[in-house]
Amino acid sequence: MTENKLSIEKLKNLQWKIMQDVSASALIPLMRIGDELGLFIVLGKQGPCTESEFSNFAKIDQRYAKEWLLAMCAAGYVSHSDEVSKFYMSEEQKAVFSFEESSAFMLGAFDILSGNIHNIEKVKTAFKTGQGVNYDDSHPCIFSGTARFFRPSYSLNLLKKWIPAIPDVERKLKNGCNFADIGCGFGISSMMIADAFQNSKIFGFDMHKPSIEIAIKDAKKQNLNNAKFEVADAESYCGKYDVITFFDCLHDMGDPLAASKYAFNHLNEDGTLILIEPSASDSPKENFNTIGQMYYSFSTMGCIPTSKSQKKGLALGAQAGPKKLIKILEESGFSKCEIVKKNATNMIITAKK
Ligand SMILES: C[S@@+](CC[C@H](N)C(=O)[O-])C[C@H]1O[C@@H](n2cnc3c(N)ncnc32)[C@H](O)[C@@H]1O
Known part of the structure; x- marks a missing residue:
């Protein structure tokens, strides 16, 4: 090692970045425990409480309660009032951690992070074999x-x-149309559309049976009679549609070109294909930022292995970028492809025949 050639400033910056990442990663198990034991919900509901009150409300050991609360305070996820020596959550902290239905809710990310850790052995093997x-x-x-x-x-x-x-x-959608949500997972997007546009018929398809079973149950619970869910992959669903969507899933597919061609053939003449994909630039270098760090990591642990497990295994990755995605749409026959919206995390691409 050529230590004398090291820039101390660059080294310190790198080490500080690593410390920040390690510190964030250290929270993963605590977030899962907090989520599974309902600790964020309890603290949000009870309001300011001492660690002893909190441990009683949450029915957990006081010493663990205290250390968990202090870790959360250090992260800025929970607040502490020095005057009264009590822990509490601000309205923003409650929105992000306590209210599952809030549009600010962010606990789900930690499920994915934990899931990825559980999947290490399988993905490590896949690194060596190149399989999915x-x-x-x-x-x-x-x-x-x-x-x-x-x-x-x-x-x-x-x-x-x-x-x-x-x-x-x-x-x-307002007038009433047939809408297909391919790779719908638990059917969250399908059910939002079904609820808002009751004249339309919404069909959610996914190859993953347990996800579709949950979607069917949820649609029933919500009395959404215009939402139907079926186990089918992107090249086997039936019917013709006015709108076909791929919400954050085309890049997970082994053969996105075949999936797109199949959608082309199952879209009515004046139909629209909607692609929702993670925001990304065509140049990987421009994705070297906080969002890119998360998406490339999720992609390595989830999107690439999933795609590689399917026929063709094209493994587009979650940061494919608009050029590659639009090329796939054009090669499958679509002509008018455009990015209609883009924010920090998602981009929306539409295509017509
Ligand atoms: C990242 S998840 C997105 C799920 C859902 N669209 C959402 O936004 O919550 C990707 C989904 O694509 C599905 N998927 C992957 N390959 C597929 C294929 N070839 N055909 C149908 N679904 C597929 C997976 O089962 C999974 O539910």
Whole structure:
């Protein structure tokens, strides 16, 4: 090692960045424990309490309660009042951690992070063999985590920003149309659309049976008679549709070109294909930032192994970028492809025949 050639400043910056990342990663198990034991809900509901009151409310050991609360305070996830020596959550902290239905809710990310840790052995083997890991074999945290991770963004954007940005689709949904949500997972996006546009028939398809079973149960609970869910992969669903969507899933597929061609053939003449993908630049270098760090990591542990486990195994990755995605759409026959919306985490691409 050529230590004398090291820039001390660069080394210190790198080490500080690592410390920040290690510090953030150290929270992962505590977040899962807090989530599974309902600690954020208890603290949000009870309001300011001492560690002893909190441990009683949450029915957990006081010493663990105290250390967990202090770790959360150090992270800025929980607050502490020195005057009264009590722990509490601000309205913002409650929105992010205590209210599952809040559009600010962010606990789902930690399900995915935990799921990825559980999947290390399988993905490590895949690194060596070049094979994939079947989505079905992922830790169950991944399935629930995906739904909980994406729901807030969908509830903030889907009906308020994304659909209104595609007036033709909004009009069709209002008047009544057939809408297919491919790779729908737990069907969160399908159910939001079904609830808002009761004249339309919404069909959610996914190859993952346990996810579809949850979607069917949830739609029943919500009395959404216009939402139907079926186990089918992106090249086997039946029917013709006015709108076909791929919410954060085209890049997970082994053969996105075949999936896109299949959608082309199952879309009515004046139909619209909507692609929701993680925001990314075409140049990897421009994705070397906080969002890119998260998406490339999720992609390495989830999207690449899932795609590689399927036929062709094209492994586009979660940061494929618009150029590659639009090329796939054009190669499958679509002509008018455009990015209609983009925010820090998602981009919305539409395509017409
Ligand atoms: C990241 S999840 C997104 C789920 C859902 N669209 C959402 O936004 O919450 C990717 C989904 O794609 C599904 N998937 C992957 N490959 C598929 C394929 N070839 N056909 C159908 N679904 C597929 C997975 O089962 C998984 O539910």
